[in-house]
Amino acid sequence: MSPSPPPQGPPLPWRIGVKSKRVLTALTALVIAGSGVLVTTPSATAATPLQELVPQPVQIQPHTDITFTLTTDAKIQIATDSARKPAELLASILRPSTGFPLTIADGVTSEGIVLLNNADPKVGQDGYQLDVTPKQVIIRANTTAGHFNGISTLRQLLPPKAEAKTKQAGPWQVPGASILDYPRYQHRGAMLDVARHFFTPDQVKRYIDQIAAFKINYFHLHLSDDQGWRLEIKSWPELTKIGGSTEVGGRKGNLYYTQDQYKDLVAYAQTRGITVIPEFDMPGHTNAALASYAELNCDGKKRPLYTGTDVGFSSLCISKDITYKFIEDVVKEVSAITPGQYFHIGGDEALSTPDADFVKFMNRVLPIVKKYGKTTTGWHEFIKTTKDTSLVPQFWGTETSDANVAAAAQRGNKILMSPANRIYLDMKYNKNTKLGQDWAGLVEVKTAYGWNPGAYLNGVGENSIRGVEAPLWTETLKTSADIEYMAFPRLPVAAELGWSTAASHNWDKFAPRLGAQGPRWKVQGISYYASTQVPWKK
Numbered sequence: 283m284s285p286s287p288p289p290q291g292p293p294l295p296w297r298i299g300v301k302s303k304r305v306l307t308a309l310t311a312l313v314i315a316g317s318g319v320l321v322t323t324p325s326a327t328a329a330t331p332l333q334e335l336v337p338q339p340v341q342i343q344p345h346t347d348i349t350f351t352l353t354t355d356a357k358i359q360i361a362t363d364s365a366r367k368p369a370e371l372l373a374s375i376l377r378p379s380t381g382f383p384l385t386i387a388d389g390v391t392s393e394g395i396v397l398l399n400n401a402d403p404k405v406g407q408d409g410y411q412l413d414v415t416p417k418q419v420i421i422r423a424n425t426t427a428g429h430f431n432g433i434s435t436l437r438q439l440l441p442p443k444a445e446a447k448t449k450q451a452g453p454w455q456v457p458g459a460s461i462l463d464y465p466r467y468q469h470r471g472a473m474l475d476v477a478r479h480f481f482t483p484d485q486v487k488r489y490i491d492q493i494a495a496f497k498i499n500y501f502h503l504h505l506s507d508d509q510g511w512r513l514e515i516k517s518w519p520e521l522t523k524i525g526g527s528t529e530v531g532g533r534k535g536n537l538y539y540t541q542d543q544y545k546d547l548v549a550y551a552q553t554r555g556i557t558v559i560p561e562f563d564m565p566g567h568t569n570a571a572l573a574s575y576a577e578l579n580c581d582g583k584k585r586p587l588y589t590g591t592d593v594g595f596s597s598l599c600i601s602k603d604i605t606y607k608f609i610e611d612v613v614k615e616v617s618a619i620t621p622g623q624y625f626h627i628g629g630d631e632a633l634s635t636p637d638a639d640f641v642k643f644m645n646r647v648l649p650i651v652k653k654y655g656k657t658t659t660g661w662h663e664f665i666k667t668t669k670d671t672s673l674v675p676q677f678w679g680t681e682t683s684d685a686n687v688a689a690a691a692q693r694g695n696k697i698l699m700s701p702a703n704r705i706y707l708d709m710k711y712n713k714n715t716k717l718g719q720d721w722a723g724l725v726e727v728k729t730a731y732g733w734n735p736g737a738y739l740n741g742v743g744e745n746s747i748r749g750v751e752a753p754l755w756t757e758t759l760k761t762s763a764d765i766e767y768m769a770f771p772r773l774p775v776a777a778e779l780g781w782s783t784a785a786s787h788n789w790d791k792f793a794p795r796l797g798a799q800g801p802r803w804k805v806q807g808i809s810y811y812a813s814t815q816v817p818w819k820k
Contacts, residue, residue, distance in 0.1 A: 329794065329798065330344075330457050331438060331439045331440075331456075331457055332344050332439070332457055332459050333794075333795070334438065334794075334795050334798035334799075334819075335435060335438050335439075335795065336438070336496065336774050336777065336778055336792075336795050336796060336798075336799060337496065337497060337774075337777050337778040337780075337781035337782045338778065338781075338782040338783075338786045338792070338795065339435065339461050339462070339463035339782075340409075340462055340463045340464060340782075340783060341461065341462040341463070342459060342460075342461050343459060343460040343461075344457065344458065344459050345414070345457075345458030345459055345460070346457075346458065347458065348414060348415065348416055348457075348458025348459075349414075349416070349455050349456070349457060349458055350414045350415065350416060350417070350418065350419055350455065350456040350458070351452075351453050351454060351455050351456075352376075352380065352382070352394070352395075352440075352452075352454035352455075352456070353382075353393070353454075354380075354381075354382045354383075355392075355393075356382065356384065356392075356393055356394035356395065357384065357385045357386070357387045357391075357392055357393075357394040357395075358372060358373055358384055358385070358386050358387070358394060358395045358397070359386075359387045359388075359389065359390045359391065359392070359394060359395070359396045359397070360386065360387070360388060360389075360396075360397045361389065361390055361396070361397065361398045361399060362397070362398070362399040364399065364425060364426045364429070365397035365398075365399070365423070365426065365429045366386070367426060367430075367552075367553055367555075368397065368426060368429035368430045368432075368433050368555070369386050369395075369397055369429075370386065370553070371430070371433060371553060371554060372384075372395065372433045372436070372437075373386060375437065375444070375445065376440075376444060376454075378446065378447050378448060378449065379443060379444050379445065379446040379447070379448070379449065379450045380444070380449070380450070380452065380454055381449040393417045393418060394418060394419075395418070395419045395421070395436070396418050396419065396420045396421070397421050397423070397429050397432075398420060398421070398422045398423075399422065399423065399424060400422065400424070401422035401423050401424050401428060402422075402462065403424075404462075404464065405423070405424065405428065405462065405463065405464040406424070406464050407424060407425050407427060407428065407468075408425070408427045408428055408431055408464060408465050408468065408499070409423070409424075409428055409431070409462075409463055409464025409465065410422060410423040410428045410429065410431050410432035410435070410461075410463055410464075411423075411432075411460070411461065411462050411463075412432050412435055412436065412459070412460070412461040412463070413459075413460045413461075414439075414456050414457065414458045414459050414460075415458070416458075419436060419456055421433065421436065426555070427499065427555055430494075430497075430554070430555030431463070431465075431497050431555070432463075434494070434495055434496065434497050435461065435463065436456070437495065438802070439456045439457065439459075440454060440455075440456060441454065441455070442801040442802040442804075442805045443805055445802055445805045445806050446805050465497070465780065465781045466780065466781060466782060466783055466784065467735070467747060467748065467749035467750060467780050467781075468748065468749055469499070469500055469698060469748045469749025469750070469751070469780070470497060470498050470499050470500065470749055470750060470751075470776070470777055470780035470781055471498065471499075471500035471501070471502055471559075471698070471749060471750070471751030471752070471780075472489075472493045472498050472500075472501055472502070472751065472752050472753075472754070472769075472773060472776070473501075473502035473503070473504060473561075473700075473751055473752070473753035473754060474486065474489055474501070474502075474503060474504065474754050474756070474765070475504040475507070475753070475754060475755045475756045476503065476504065476505065476510075476512050476756070477504055477505065477506055477507035477508075477509055477510045477511075477512055477529075477570070477756075478507060478509050478510070478529065478530045478591070478755065478756045478757045478759075479529050479530055479531075479756040479757075479759055479760050480510060480512060480526075480529050480535075480537035480538070481756075481762075481765075483539065483543050483546065483547055485762050485765075486503075486547055487547065487550050488762055489762070489765055489769075490547075490550060490551050490554060490556060491554065492766070492769070492770075492773070492806075492808065493556070493773060493777075494554035494555060494556055496773065496774050496777035497777055497781050498556060498773075498777055498780075499555060499556055499557065500556065500557050500558075500559055500622075500624075500749075500751070501551050501556045501557070501558050501559065502558075502559045502561060502626060502751060502753070503547075503558055503559065503560055503561065504561045504563070504753075504755075505560055505561055505562055506525075506561070506562045506563055506567070506568070506570060506571065507563055507567045507569075507570065508567055508568070508569035508570060508588045508592075508593070508595075508596055509528070509529055509530050509569070509570060509588055509589060509590075509591075510525060510526055510528065510529050510537060510538075510570050511525030511526050511538065511570040511571060511574065512526055512537065512538045512539060513538060513539050513541070513544055513560070513616065514538060514539065514540045514541050514544075515611065515612055515615055515616075516541070516615060517611045517615065518574070518575065518608065518611060518612070520574040520575055521570070521571060521574045521575075522536075522538040523574070524570075524573055524574040524587070525570035525571055525573055525574040525587075526538030526570070527587070528587050528589055529589065530589055530590070530591060530756075530757055531589060531760075532589045541615070541619055544619060545619050548619070548620060548621065548622075552621075557621075557622040557623075557624075558620065558622055559622060559624045559625070559626050559659065560616050560620055560625060560626065561626035561627070561628055562612055562616070562626070562627065562628065563627075563628025563629070563630070564598060564609065564627055564628050564629070564643075564647065565597050565598040565600065565629075565632050565635050565639075565640070565643050566593075566594060566596055566597055566628070566630070566631050566632035566633065566634065566635060567593065567596065567628055567630070567631065568596045568597065568598050569585055569587075569588045569595070569596040570587070570588075571598070571608075572584065572585040572596055572598070573585045573586060573587045573588070575608070577602070577604050578598055578599060578602075578604065578605060578608060579599055580599040580601065580602065591757045593631045593633075594631045594632075594633030594634060595633070595634055596634065597632060597634045597635045598643070600635065600639040600640075600642055600643050601639075606646050606647070606650070609647055609650055610650050610653075613625065613650050613651055613653075613654050613656070614654055617654040617655060617656050618654075620656075623656065623657050624656060624657050624658075624659045624674070625651050625654075625656035625657070625658060625659070626658075626659050626660055626676075627647060627648075627651065627658055627659075627660045627664065628660055628661055629644070629660040629661050629663050629664030630660075630661035630662075630663055630678065631663075632663070640663075640667065641666075641667045644664055644667035644668065645667065645668075648667075648668055648670065648673070657672055657673065657674065658673045658674070659673065659674035659675070659676060659698065660673075660674075660675065660676065661675075661676055661678055662675040662676060662677045662678060662679065662684065662686070662687050662697075663686075665686055665687065665690045665695065666686040669693060671690075671693050671694035671695050673695060674695070674696055674697070674698055674748055675687055675690055675695060675697055675698070676697075676698040676699075676700055676751065677697055677698070677699055677700060677701060677739065677742075678700045678701065678702050678706075678753070679701060679702065680701065680702050680703040680722050680723070682738060682739055682740055683739065683740045683741075684739060687739060687741075687742060688739065688740060688741030688742055689741075691739075691741060691742040691743070691746035692741065692746075695746070696746060696747065696748035697739070697742055697746055697747055697748060698747075698748045698749055698750070698751055699735045699738065699739075699747060699749070699750050699751070700750070700751045700752070700753055701733070701738065702722035703722040703723045703725065703729075704725065704729065704730055704732075704733050704738075705725075705730055705750065705751075705752045705753075705772070705775075705776050705779075706722055706725065706752075706753055706754075706755065707752050707753065707754040707768050707769050707772050707773060708753075708754055708755040708756070708757070708758070708759070708768055709722050709723065709724065709725040710724050710725070711724065711725065711726050711727070711811055711813065712724055712726060715811075717758050717759060717764055717767060717768055718758055718759075718768055719755075719757065719758065725772070726813060726815055727771055727772060727775060727793075727796070727813045727815050727816055728789055728793075728815050730772045730775045730776070731775045731778070731779070731789055731792060732789065733779075734784060734787065735747050735749075735750050735779055735780070736784060744784070749780050750776050750779050750780035751776070752769075752772065752773055752775075752776035754768060754769055762809075763809040766808045766809040766810060767809050767810065767811050768811070770803060770808055770809075770810035770811065771796055771799065771810055771811065771813065771816060774796060774799060775796070778792065793815065793816050793817060794817050794819075796816050797816045797817045797818045797819050798819045800812070800818040800819050800820075801819055801820070
């Protein structure tokens, strides 16, 4: 059986036939703004899943006379091997809740979910087309990444109970629609700090699962800091034996990942369409390394382990050759087990490193990263030391001006946006929030949403933005529930800012879509913050 053809003709509003007129009658409005399409419903009518998607797709054309129902004999059919991993992910999510076998089949022969290649070129490398017919849900994409993103949308079109880990009662219905979608930015990231408090591989995988549902495609893992060194480096074993033995608050143990565990995390992320970016902060934020090896200190004496939360007091010894031998060994070992393009060198808050030494340090470190085939990214301070336009500064400041970042953008560098007073997930929501910090301010959900990445920094325009990343620092976070409480609902806010068009940016329309995620998070067991700014769906 051939796949059912999608509805013909260009998307609304250029073609309005009889069916389209029925759609417009049923809706309060179909607002087209630039390339973004927002569908809103009348107050007397309950929203359908098409009006509840996060991030907001570029174009949605509802077909109110069509419903697809997933049945027990349905298959997930793939026409290209590049769709196999996304198909396997979808099957692993839906099998427990539906109880259906959901066999993955090569070729398109029957009813069910169909993953095809050759999507419209306009969707690019990360985009997709999704068409719901009476017999099939068809996802077209040009790459594996596009299929992962299409599957993320399909998950939200199914009932929230589809995310359950135990068998639920059907029916499993998807509303008729044609969706064409692609991201605003190529980089939609989340960062987890496992240095201040250590999180097990299973806890990290849980967070990876949660961010993958919102089309996040980069996972930045902060693996070293003053309080802990979290990845085995075989040529420098004391880094984990000593530096990985404690954390904020003083808990003791083997608080690190072996290289095999790290490789497993990297592979796990890949099966969810996510690339891992490892970070080893330097030359500051290095007390765990300085406590592990005396020779990394200018005076040749080990530093005591640190379990507090102050910053800016540590520095590798800039003048010693052993420092750069150490860094090269770390970069070499980690790069060999990291397939992604990027290596994050930190570079922030090097307050005890004089500016001249900071420049000298970066002049030696940046070529090391390049030597092992990686592209350097780092907190934005490092970019003042180089004019290499291939490097990616990550802006984390709280002001809307930074001369060094603006100069880098004007040279041609692409900037990753993470302003702390907007999208740091560890900032308190309000003064009564028990977790988190407030040094960058209080960041309620509307505040997190209320900025434009492409028009936030003076001198840094839309074309200079690589994307958006939401960092989560863990000085006050100890459990997965803590992570979830601070990340949700602000992580989906970051996903929306990174994916959806600037023209679709509207809090009054976004808030109900965000609130519609609540029932799904309850099914998933996500311990989210129920902000009073959001109209949560019951």
